[in-house]
Amino acid sequence: MYSILLHNIRSLQNVWSLFRSADGAGFHRVYITGYTGMPPRKEISKTALWAEEYVSWEYYEDPLVLLASLKEQKTRIYALEESPQSEDIFEFLKREGDHSCDVCLVLGSEREWVDPKILAVVDRILSIPMRWAKQSLNVSVAGAIGMYLLSERNYS
Numbered sequence: 001m002y003s004i005l006l007h008n009i010r011s012l013q014n015v016w017s018l019f020r021s022a023d024g025a026g027f028h029r030v031y032i033t034g035y036t037g038m039p040p041r042k043e044i045s046k047t048a049l050w051a052e053e054y055v056s057w058e059y060y061e062d063p064l065v066l067l068a069s070l071k072e073q074k075t076r077i078y079a080l081e082e083s084p085q086s087e088d089i090f091e092f093l094k095r096e097g098d099h100s101c102d103v104c105l106v107l108g109s110e111r112e113w114v115d116p117k118i119l120a121v122v123d124r125i126l127s128i129p130m131r132w133a134k135q136s137l138n139v140s141v142a143g144a145i146g147m148y149l150l151s152e153r154n155y156s
Helices: 012-025 042-048 063-072 089-096 139-155
Strands: 002-007 029-033 056-060 076-080 103-107 124-127
Touching: 002 012, 002 063, 002 139, 012 029, 012 139, 029 063, 056 063, 063 076, 063 103, 076 139, 089 124, 089 139, 103 139
Parallel strands: 002 029, 002 103, 029 056, 076 103, 076 124
Antiparallel strands: none
């Protein structure tokens, strides 16, 4: 099973866009933590094309409690974040081989990034290489790329 954890993502448009991408990439569940907005929100459901009705979601106030539970279930947890510990996601996927295990992709706030307490418990910190001046993508764009790359092997 593939899931995504959205922690402290302020923009509702980004949240709804990530629901839509989760549906498209075959992710089964969206975990919402912290102050991330959650369904139902009629005013912007059209951004997700009502994907929140098809992708299961759950809210947890504390992401660390959720991550501990996922680890007990042998879920591989990857944060998508630019940091000194980050691995290029393309290089990681070339090395890792089979991804038939359960995976949870963690995304954080564009302003505050993924919380260091979360980064301390994930299995890997992955990043999307940036080729020019900007050093990051919009969280919904990065999340969509990450979801499709991680799930690609199960659907190819």
